[in-house]
Every structure is written in C-alpha cells, then in structure tokens.
Amino acid sequence: MSDAAQNELRARARELLEAGRVDAVLGYAEGTIAGRTTPVLARKPDEADKLVLNRQCVNNLTVYLNRPEIKKIGKMAIVAKPADIKAIFVLIQENQVAPDSVEIIGVTTVPECSVLPQRTHKELLDYLVKNVLPTELDADDLAEVAKLDAMTPDQRWAYWQEQYAKCIRCYACRQVCPLCYCARCIVEKNRPQWVETSPHERGNLAWNITRAFHLAGRCVGCGECERACPMGIPLMKLNRKLAREVRDSFHGYVAGYACEGDPVLAGYRPDDPNDFFE
Amino acid sequence: MRITRANLGKLVRELAAFGSTIVAPRSQGGYTDFAPILSLDDADLSRVNTRRSIKQFFFPASEPILAFSVSGKDVTLEQADPPKPAKTVILGSRPCDAASLPVMDKVFAWDYNDKFYLDRRAATTVVSISCTDCDECCFCTGLGLAPDSTQGSDILLTPLSENEYLVEACSDKGRELAEAHKGLFDKGEGDKAAACKRATAKLPKPMDLAKIKTWLDAHFEDSLWKDISLKCLGCGCCTFICPTCHCFDIVDEPSGDRGVRRKNWDSCQFAQFTLHASGHNPRADRAARWRQRIMHKFKYYVDRFGPRSCVGCGRCIRECPVQMDLKDQLRRIENLQG
Numbered sequence: 105m106s107d108a109a110q111n112e113l114r115a116r117a118r119e120l121l122e123a124g125r126v127d128a129v130l131g132y133a134e135g136t137i138a139g140r141t142t143p144v145l146a147r148k149p150d151e152a153d154k155l156v157l158n159r160q161c162v163n164n165l166t167v168y169l170n171r172p173e174i175k176k177i178g179k180m181a182i183v184a185k186p187a188d189i190k191a192i193f194v195l196i197q198e199n200q201v202a203p204d205s206v207e208i209i210g211v212t213t214v215p216e217c218s219v220l221p222q223r224t225h226k227e228l229l230d231y232l233v234k235n236v237l238p239t240e241l242d243a244d245d246l247a248e249v250a251k252l253d254a255m256t257p258d259q260r261w262a263y264w265q266e267q268y269a270k271c272i273r274c275y276a277c278r279q280v281c282p283l284c285y286c287a288r289c290i291v292e293k294n295r296p297q298w299v300e301t302s303p304h305e306r307g308n309l310a311w312n313i314t315r316a317f318h319l320a321g322r323c324v325g326c327g328e329c330e331r332a333c334p335m336g337i338p339l340m341k342l343n344r345k346l347a348r349e350v351r352d353s354f355h356g357y358v359a360g361y362a363c364e365g366d367p368v369l370a371g372y373r374p375d376d377p378n379d380f381f382e
Numbered sequence: 383m384r385i386t387r388a389n390l391g392k393l394v395r396e397l398a399a400f401g402s403t404i405v406a407p408r409s410q411g412g413y414t415d416f417a418p419i420l421s422l423d424d425a426d427l428s429r430v431n432t433r434r435s436i437k438q439f440f441f442p443a444s445e446p447i448l449a450f451s452v453s454g455k456d457v458t459l460e461q462a463d464p465p466k467p468a469k470t471v472i473l474g475s476r477p478c479d480a481a482s483l484p485v486m487d488k489v490f491a492w493d494y495n496d497k498f499y500l501d502r503r504a505a506t507t508v509v510s511i512s513c514t515d516c517d518e519c520c521f522c523t524g525l526g527l528a529p530d531s532t533q534g535s536d537i538l539l540t541p542l543s544e545n546e547y548l549v550e551a552c553s554d555k556g557r558e559l560a561e562a563h564k565g566l567f568d569k570g571e572g573d574k575a576a577a578c579k580r581a582t583a584k585l586p587k588p589m590d591l592a593k594i595k596t597w598l599d600a601h602f603e604d605s606l607w608k609d610i611s612l613k614c615l616g617c618g619c620c621t622f623i624c625p626t627c628h629c630f631d632i633v634d635e636p637s638g639d640r641g642v643r644r645k646n647w648d649s650c651q652f653a654q655f656t657l658h659a660s661g662h663n664p665r666a667d668r669a670a671r672w673r674q675r676i677m678h679k680f681k682y683y684v685d686r687f688g689p690r691s692c693v694g695c696g697r698c699i700r701e702c703p704v705q706m707d708l709k710d711q712l713r714r715i716e717n718l719q720g
Contacts, residue, residue: 135707138518145612167615168613173668272434273618273622274618276619279615280617280704297633334623335413
C-alpha cells in the first residue's frame with residue numbers, strides 16, 4: 105500500500121519536473137540514519153526517485169519556502185501533509201507566499217500513506233475543510249488542554265516554570281516553524297532588548313510566552329516545534345490551548361482553512377465594535 | 383581495581399556525606415540528562431548518551447560574571463569574582479564527553495584564564511563509564527577515540543557484568559578519590575575490549591583525519607558548503623548540545639539602577655552571531671555558517687591546538703531536526719580529491 109503511494113508520489117514529481125512546471129520538488133528522502141527521513145530537493149526528473157513516503161516523513165517542509173537559498177532556486181512543488189498544507193495556506197493568507205509560486209503535492213502518512221488526488225489549492229482547501237477540520241483539536245489534544253485548565257493558576261504557573269526552566273534558547277522551535285518567518289525576530293532586537301536572551305527564568309518565560317502569543321490564531325498544529333525541541337518542552341500544549349481559545353472566541357475560527365481574508369488577529373475593520381474595551 | 387555495583391552505591395553515599403554534589407544521567411519525561419542524585423538508584427546508566435553533554439557543569443548555559451549598580455555617574459562593581467564552585471562528582475559520563483574536557487581546557491586557558499571554567503574544572507571529578515553499546519549516530523572511533531577511551535576521565539569504569547566494574551584511575555584526582563574510599567574497591571583485572579565489543583563492532587572505521595584537514599586547508603571556497611547546508615534551518619541545537627562548542631555572548635541585564643552582566647551560550651549558526659554594528663555580516667548565509675562549524679572543529683582548532691574539537695558523541699546528528707549528519711559529511715570530505 106505505502107509502496108504504491110510512494111510510486112504515485114514519484115510519478116507526480118517526475119511529471120511536474122518533466123513538464124517544466126516547477127524548478128524543484130521539495131520532499132523527503134531516506135536519511136543517512138536508518139528509520140529517519142531527511143528533507144531533499146529533486147531538481148531533475150530522474151531525481152524524483154529519491155523521494156520517499158512513509159511515516160518517518162515528519163518534517164513540515166513548508167518552512168523552506170521562505171528561505172532565501174531555496175527561493176533563489178525558482179518555483180517549487182512541495183510534498184505536504186494536511187498540517188503542512190494548512191501552513192502554506194496561512195503563508196498565502198499572510199502574503200508571505202505567492203499563491204502561484206508553489207505547487208502542492210498533498211500526501212497523508214497517517215492512518216496510511218497516500219497521495220491526495222486533489223491538485224489545485226482550491227481542491228485541497230475543500231478536502232481539508234471536509235476531512236480535517238472536523239477532527240481539528242481532537243479529543244486527545246483537548247484532554248491535554250483540559251488537564252492544564254483543571255490546575256489552579258499557581259499550579260499552572262509552577263508547571264510552566266518547570267518546563268521553561270529546561271529551555272536552552274537554541275531557537276530550534278522558531279527555526280522549524282514555517283510561521284516564524286520574521287527576518288529579525290523580536291528576541292534579536294536589542295535596542296532595547298525586549299526579550300532577555302539569557303536562558304534564565306525571566307528570559308525563558310518571556311521568550312516562550314511571546315512566541316506562543318505570536319502564534320495564537322496562526323499555529324496550524326503541525327507539532328514541529330515540540331518535535332525539534334532538544335529539551336523535551338511540551339510546547340504544543342500551549343499552542344493547542346491558544347488554538348482552542350481562538351476557536352471559541354472568534355466564531356469557530358481555526359487557522360489554515362482559508363487562503364484569503366484577514367488572519368483572525370491581524371485584521372482591521374473600521375466598523376469593529378471594539379466593545380471589549382471602554 | 384574493581385568495584386561492585388553495591389559498593390558503587392556506597393561510594394555515592396560516602397561522597398555525598400563528604401559534601402560532594404553528585405550528578406549522573408537521569409531519565410525523566412522521556413529523555414535522559416545529567417541531574418543531581420542522592421542514591422545510585424536515581425541514576426540511569428543504561429543509556430547510550432544524555433541529551434546534553436557534561437559541558438553544562440563547567441560552562442553553564444548562562445552565568446552571572448559580575449553585578450553592578452549605578453549612582454549618578456558612578457558605577458560600582460558589586461561582585462566581580464566567581465563564587466567558589468561546589469565540589470562535584472560527575473558519575474556516568476561517556477568517554478566521548480570526558481574527552482571533550484581536554485579540548486575545552488585548551489580554549490579556556492589559552493590567551494586568558496577563564497576562572498569560572500577553571501575553578502569548576504578543579505572542583506569536579508569525572509567518573510566515566512565505558513560504552514558497551516552505541517547507536518548509529520555515535521562516531522568516536524572515526525576520530526581516534528574509543529568506547530573505552532580514558533582521555534579526560536579521572537576514573538573510568540568499565541562494566542564487566544551487571545554487578546561489577548573494572549576501575550581505572552586515570553589522573554591524580556581519580557587516584558586520590560580511589561585512595562580516600564579504598565575500602566570499597568577490590569583488587570582485580572578485567573577485559574575492557576570484551577566488555578565494549580558490541581559497541582566496537584557497530585562503530586565506524588577511523589577516518590583519514592589528515593586527508594580531511596588537507597582538503598579543508600584548500601577549500602574555504604567550495605560548492606560543497608552550499609550543497610550540504612541547504613537543508614540546515616539555522617537553529618543552535620547542534621552547538622548547544624555539543625560537548626566542545628564553546629562560544630558565548632556577554633550581555634548586560636539592567637533593572638533600574640542595578641544590573642548583572644552574564645555570559646550565555648551563543649551559536650555560530652545564528653544569523654546574528656557575526657552581524658556587525660555596520661549592518662555587514664561576514665557570514666551572510668547558511669553555507670558560510672555551516673562551513674564555520676566544520677572548519678572550527680576540524681581546521682581552525684587543529685591549527686591552533688593540535689587535536690580536533692569534536693569527540694564523535696553524535697548528539698548533533700541525533701537531535702538535528704532536519705538530520706544534518708556531520709559524520710556523513712566528514713566521510714564525504716574524506717573522499718574528495720584535491
């Protein structure tokens with residue numbers, strides 16, 4: 105089954121490269137370490153055979169779309185799982201990726217590997233709305249959030265202090281995140297130094313909370329930050345909590361299911377009643 | 383010498399009773415890292431390696447180097463001397479981590495004696511344990527080390543069975559520790575090679591390090607750098623968990639009329655690392671930054687101090703979110719001509 109999907113993926117990539125519709129296909133290849141895959145670029149039709157599709161295809165490759173070294177290569181096709189496709193849609197919505205600059209090869213790796221038949225952004229969006237949105241913030245995610253909600257504020261504070269104490273400020277969470285695309289992150293702004301760079305209590309709290317805030321209403325839940333964190337900080341718990349808050353506060357808004365319109369926390373409307381402040 | 387596991391447990395208790403802090407690998411929340419232990423039962427000595435290296439005990443991620451207060455135009459230094467470090471025993475570091483210490487010693491006592499590092503170094507005894515197993519990321523043997531190397535260890539323990547270790551005291555500090563607790567040690571020999579054979583069989587063949595160095599000497603500019611760095615995302619994970627990466631940043635953190643100057647880990651993989659005040663950045667792209675990491679470990683450090691500043695612990699490979707594989711890249715360089 106998964107071999108068939110992998111062959112289909114390679115055929116799709118080959119077709120795009122042969123037709124000259126893209127300059128490269130960004131996908132996964134077998135890594136040098138068994139049981140892991142690694143990001144790879146296929147630039148010639150024959151290189152499509154380097155691509156693999158299996159459960160080890162964990163990276164969200166959309167993070168590369170805005171890298172200067174990758175942008176220089178030209179038009180990309182990208183192998184993208186549902187959460188990764190949502191990241192592309194947020195990038196389009198936020199004017200970071202031009203809609204016609206990227207071809208999406210939609211794939212799934214769970215419950216089984218497949219190549220999605222939908223090809224255009226519109227078709228993929230419809231697929232996500234119909235098949236993924238209903239399971240968004242699933243029971244397991246919400247159970248984790250419920251555990252945090254059940255704590256007293258003091259307990260919750262202690263919990264996050266303990267987690268953030270582990271942070272070494274390697275910024276792997278930021279670097280793997282497709283939506284952390286700022287050319288200069290606030291933590292790198294030092295006149296004044298808004299966020300202390302020291303991995304101490306204050307600095308780590310300011311960094312991690314600021315990052316979570318910046319992702320509220322934008323995070324697509326791909327989980328890359330938590331996977332990349334070498335210190336095992338459960339970063340997704342806070343991201344999910346915020347996603348739920350946004351959903352419940354803004355008429356069910358969930359990030360990644362629109363290519364157009366204002367991002368929920370970045371829009372301005374003159375007729376906004378603003379009745380939450382007097 | 384030999385020591386039984388039961389006596390190793392007693393040694394932990396005796397050292398603690400004499401006022402030493404004992405740190406050892408501990409497994410918590412799905413990963414293993416060094417943390418203080420009060421009993422040998424708290425330690426997890428079965429893992430291939432810890433998430434972070436022992437670097438943190440000599441060169442912490444962040445430390446105050448002085449405190450100051452400002453009054454009008456006067457600045458007063460409130461604390462400029464490092465506090466006296468606690469007597470510490472690191473138990474269960476791997477030989478690769480121990481081998482990083484002589485590498486770091488050269489840097490921190492080169493043109494300037496870094497009292498913060500050197501005082502901790504003097505106050506710490508390193509009791510390593512040979513590796514009976516390894517994983518695919520380990521490559522100490524590629525760099526001339528071995529799962530039972532003694533470099534940097536004060537004492538090296540090699541498991542002879544589940545209940546007994548061979549003991550090698552490798553330094554004066556190690557011999558003093560063994561002498562001070564001699565009732566716990568037995569006479570005896572042991573076969574180190576046999577104990578480590580599973581690891582040795584899996585570990586890679588030695589690399590031609592001279593050839594790698596020769597290639598690096600001549601290829602500051604090369605298309606390889608762009609090629610191998612294309613997928614690198616530029617986080618600092620590899621450098622922070624590396625036992626020999628030693629770059630740091632100095633920051634002042636003021637609060638009102640007082641403040642603290644701190645020394646924090648920094649990473650050559652960050653874009654801002656070499657950013658000049660003028661706005662110019664001599665390492666403008668990923669290729670230049672990744673080249674720096676390899677050049678520093680396998681050329682610049684070698685030119686200045688002799689050995690390489692990499693011990694093959696494999697952490698950077700294990701934890702890299704996009705699987706940058708230093709071992710594989712070195713093999714590639716080894717096979718390049720010219």
